[in-house]
Amino acid sequence: MTTQQSLRVAVIGAGPAGIYASDLLIRNEEHQIDVDLFEQMPAPFGLIRYGVAPDHPRIKGIVKSLHNVLDRPRLRLLGNIEVGKDITVDELREHYDAVVFATGAVRDRALNIPGVKAEGSFGAADFVGFYDGNPRFSRDWDLSAEKVAVIGVGNVGLDVARILAKTADELKVTEIPDNVYDSLQQNQAREVHVFGRRGPAQAKFTPQELKELDHSPTINVVVDPEDIDYDEASEEARRASKSQDLVCQILEGYAIREPKDAPHTLQIHLFEQPTEILEKEGKVVGLRTERTELDGNGGARSTGRFTDWPVQAIYRAVGYESDPVPGVPFDSGSAVIPNDGGHVLDPVGQPVTGLYATGWIKRGPIGLIGNTKSDARQTTDMLFADAAAGRLSRTVSDPEAIISLLEERNIAYTTWQGWYQLDAEERSLGEAEGRERKKIVDWEEMVRHARAVPVCV
Numbered sequence: 454m455t456t457q458q459s460l461r462v463a464v465i466g467a468g469p470a471g472i473y474a475s476d477l478l479i480r481n482e483e484h485q486i487d488v489d490l491f492e493q494m495p496a497p498f499g500l501i502r503y504g505v506a507p508d509h510p511r512i513k514g515i516v517k518s519l520h521n522v523l524d525r526p527r528l529r530l531l532g533n534i535e536v537g538k539d540i541t542v543d544e545l546r547e548h549y550d551a552v553v554f555a556t557g558a559v560r561d562r563a564l565n566i567p568g569v570k571a572e573g574s575f576g577a578a579d580f581v582g583f584y585d586g587n588p589r590f591s592r593d594w595d596l597s598a599e600k601v602a603v604i605g606v607g608n609v610g611l612d613v614a615r616i617l618a619k620t621a622d623e624l625k626v627t628e629i630p631d632n633v634y635d636s637l638q639q640n641q642a643r644e645v646h647v648f649g650r651r652g653p654a655q656a657k658f659t660p661q662e663l664k665e666l667d668h669s670p671t672i673n674v675v676v677d678p679e680d681i682d683y684d685e686a687s688e689e690a691r692r693a694s695k696s697q698d699l700v701c702q703i704l705e706g707y708a709i710r711e712p713k714d715a716p717h718t719l720q721i722h723l724f725e726q727p728t729e730i731l732e733k734e735g736k737v738v739g740l741r742t743e744r745t746e747l748d749g750n751g752g753a754r755s756t757g758r759f760t761d762w763p764v765q766a767i768y769r770a771v772g773y774e775s776d777p778v779p780g781v782p783f784d785s786g787s788a789v790i791p792n793d794g795g796h797v798l799d800p801v802g803q804p805v806t807g808l809y810a811t812g813w814i815k816r817g818p819i820g821l822i823g824n825t826k827s828d829a830r831q832t833t834d835m836l837f838a839d840a841a842a843g844r845l846s847r848t849v850s851d852p853e854a855i856i857s858l859l860e861e862r863n864i865a866y867t868t869w870q871g872w873y874q875l876d877a878e879e880r881s882l883g884e885a886e887g888r889e890r891k892k893i894v895d896w897e898e899m900v901r902h903a904r905a906v907p908v909c910v
């Protein structure tokens with residue numbers, strides 16, 4: 454028999470996973486659940502705002518559907534609060550019946566090859582943070598390299614390569630802030646080389662992203678016909694996945710067509726394993742790769758044949774990695790919160806009562822925004838089952854207690870109403886230039902607009 458309860462849940466991280474989880478929580482019919490959604494940035498939306506490339510307005514537009522969730526009365530956004538620093542997890546546990554971690558990922562996974570620290574060797578996540586106007590990242594970027602390498606054949610590698618190969622004016626119509634446009638205007642890149650160590654059937658691109666590269670009139674996409682090769686496992690991978698098969702077809706199309714007359718070349722190199730970043734006087738002067746070949750099982754083996762590619766900048770797009778939240782178990786090997794699909798697990802593998810995880814912090818930094826939806830459902834179903842079984846005990850009932858605590862600490866928290874104000878300001882800055890939005894990149898300025906009228910939660 455289920456027991457009807459009124460619960461208060463804190464969700465940490467206002468990216469897609471946290472927002473989808475909040476939506477499921479407040480719409481639950483078995484229990485009356487109120488949610489406070491904590492976010493460290495002054496604005497919500499996680500990697501939709503600070504990861505998805507600016508020239509992907511359709512994907513950025515997902516925030517419109519997330520607006521409907523955040524407009525609901527039983528959900529409060531509390532932004533500009535870093536959980537683990539401004540407020541501890543133990544404090545949250547005193548104020549809420551359950552805490553759901555949806556803290557995602559924001560930085561690059563390490564790539565351990567010689568030369569990785571040379572000047573001109575960049576992490577893709579840092580570049581993404583720059584061009585997407587994340588206030589935590591650099592405000593200008595050295596774009597003096599004419600030839601650039603991107604390591605990694607996933608969508609982030611493609612985003613980075615495409616932004617480098619497009620002109621600043623092609624990107625001016627997007628939401629990029631002025632500092633990004635100014636840096637991109639200095640961009641000298643003429644050749645962008647993307648490297649992957651296996652073949653077409655193992656590339657991690659999605660078909661749409663790969664095809665879209667060709668939409669820019671300034672980019673000639675090139676694939677060497679020598680780089681198209683399949684073994685039995687590759688053929689099986691194509692048969693098993695329509696999407697992978699499409700990726701192969703698009704790469705084959707690029708390999709056999711006549712070159713396009715465009716000022717910038719973007720070449721995708723397959724079967725080239727980066728082995729060393731070449732440096733001179735501390736600066737990148739090239740990338741050394743080793744040719745690989747398929748081993749019959751969809752893996753790649755070395756051939757002992759090396760090539761040095763003369764490039765002056767290298768972007769490492771080998772995946773994102775999550776950070777731990779102080780006070781919560783963390784598996785540093787796989788860089789996720791240990792979990793059983795929803796519950797946070799303690800060091801001996803037992804569920805920690807009232808703590809849950811969802812999104813990239815739960816399953817690692819793979820998958821699209823859409824995947825976070827089913828993921829959130831799996832987590833919240835576990836929470837509902839615990840609530841129904843009486844495993845979540847009510848501690849503090851006053852929703853104002855947490856607000857008093859934040860105010861006692863002089864934390865300049867932002868709210869959903871504040872987002873509307875910041876949003877209006879960014880839209881008006883954009884409209885003045887004939888675009889939908891121009892992002893505000895300065896943290897204090899974001900907070901100032903978000904708190905322009907008295908904060909009310």
Ligand SMILES: Cc1cc2nc3c(=O)[nH]c(=O)nc-3n(C[C@H](O)[C@H](O)[C@H](O)COP(=O)(O)OP(=O)(O)OC[C@H]3O[C@@H](n4cnc5c(N)ncnc54)[C@H](O)[C@@H]3O)c2cc1C
Nearest residue numbers: 466468469470493499500504536556557558812813821822
């Ligand atoms: C460069 C890039 C481009 C992408 N492009 C696309 C695309 O075009 N289409 C697509 O479908 N998917 C894309 N993705 C994938 C998509 O962004 C992810 O699937 C999705 O954002 C994961 O959601 P999440 O909520 O788990 O994590 P995140 O989006 O990372 O959200 C986590 C949130 O938690 C907050 N947070 C972290 N720590 C704390 C803390 N201690 N206290 C308070 N708040 C905290 C963060 O600030 C952030 O807002 C892209 C990803 C990247 C990296």
